[in-house]
Amino acid sequence: MFRIAFLTPRIPPNTGNAIRMVAATGAQLHLIGPLGFDLEDAKLRRAGLDYHDLASVTVHRDLAAAWAAFEGARVFAFTASATVRHTDPGYRPGDVLLFGPEPTGLPAEVLADPRVTERVRIPMLAGRRSLNLSNAAAVAAYEAWRQHDFAGA
Structure with missing residues (x-):
């Protein structure tokens, strides 16, 4: 299944919501420290309700540890500055869908890292800065899963 990765997440309810989403989709959630x-x-426990035991969540101490865990995987970095839409790539199981922290997003050095396969964006109306982190992750995860006809559902 797909891997959703949050780099240094800051807001507990967003991560709690993502825990519920990965439990519902079969995706894996990777939290890359330091966590906020x-x-x-x-608040994280409440947002995740009783889904914590149904979710696959891995915590990496830092980005270097996450890169090592993602070795050989395709990494799609989500950023409002990309030109490729999130619906354009053909996602494959094992792909990493990488999101930056609230409210700044992925830093330039991560976006430029050669391990990033593609920078992608979720379309929004002009003048809007970004989506909520857990909402953006859900949009991306469901698109990747849709491309595989919601396997397992």
Whole structure:
């Protein structure tokens, strides 16, 4: 299945919502530290409801550890500055859908990293800065899953 990766997430309820989403889709959630909260945070637990035991969540201490874990995988970096739409790539199981922290997004050095296969964006109306992190991750995960006819559903 697909891997959703959050680089240094800051807002616990967004991660909690993503935990529910990966439990519902069979995707894996990778949290890349340092995290802006404790995994026992009440807001994260509340947003994730009772899905924590149904979700695959991996925490990497930093980006170097995540890159090592993603070795050989295609990495799609989501950024509002990309020209390729999130619906354009043909996603494959094992692909990494990488998102930056709220509210800044992925830093330039990550976007320029040679391990990034493609920079992609989710279309929005002009003048809008970004989507909520968990909403953007859900849009991306469901598109990737849709391309595989919602396998397993």
